[in-house]
Amino acid sequence: MNKIRSVCVYCGSSSGHDERYLKAAHSLGRAIAQAGLDLVYGGGTRGLMGAVSDSAIRAGGRVVGIIPRFLINREATEPALDRLHELLVTDDMHQRKHAMFEKSDAFVALPGGIGTLEEIVEIMTWAQLGHHRKPMVFANISGFWNPMLALFEHMDAQGFIHSSHLLKPLVIEQTEAIVPAILVAGSSVAEPAEGMKGVINRM
Numbered sequence: 001m002n003k004i005r006s007v008c009v010y011c012g013s014s015s016g017h018d019e020r021y022l023k024a025a026h027s028l029g030r031a032i033a034q035a036g037l038d039l040v041y042g043g044g045t046r047g048l049m050g051a052v053s054d055s056a057i058r059a060g061g062r063v064v065g066i067i068p069r070f071l072i073n074r075e076a077t078e079p080a081l082d083r084l085h086e087l088l089v090t091d092d093m094h095q096r097k098h099a100m101f102e103k104s105d106a107f108v109a110l111p112g113g114i115g116t117l118e119e120i121v122e123i124m125t126w127a128q129l130g131h132h133r134k135p136m137v138f139a140n141i142s143g144f145w146n147p148m149l150a151l152f153e154h155m156d157a158q159g160f161i162h163s164s165h166l167l168k169p170l171v172i173e174q175t176e177a178i179v180p181a182i183l184v185a186g187s188s189v190a191e192p193a194e195g196m197k198g199v200i201n202r203m
Helices: 019-034 047-058 069-075 093-102 114-128 146-157 175-186
Strands: 006-010 038-041 063-068 086-090 107-109 136-139 170-172
Touching: 006 019, 006 114, 019 038, 019 047, 019 175, 038 047, 047 063, 063 069, 063 093, 069 086, 086 093, 093 114, 107 114, 114 136, 136 175, 170 175
Parallel strands: 006 038, 006 107, 038 063, 063 086, 107 136, 136 170
Antiparallel strands: none
């Protein structure tokens, strides 16, 4: 039985300079909803955050926003937040990240800034420590995450990544392939395939 019921999407509160980022956010939000999965995200209503949530809502999906109180006026508008099916307002970023983890069965990093990077790397750290085995995805739109993926491989080659068999984020370039890959990954808790090299799994 598939264990995926909700997908957390980390992404920027800005749209970035490449229109393909915004298109990917719309596509992913719609795909999550059409698969009957809940979208869990950072609660923002602008940029890629706004695009992924708006598209999920328009496609009939259930959307859970989790946002620290001090960011409400910076990343969102209160009327737009009223559209969410569930809104959790936290006291700080640490509470936000913990709540997002607890409510999510898988994690996707769309393009974003330092906050997006920090969120997905923390989830990877928890996986490396054996705290979870939930699917993790880098949505590598237009090669956005290539520099970071190269750094991960460098860290591994230099002997600084341990328990790499627990650290296997999926790297997916086509947005439409993300939800199907998550559902496949969530249907089994088997270890990564024998002989898989490195710390990432490109698809």
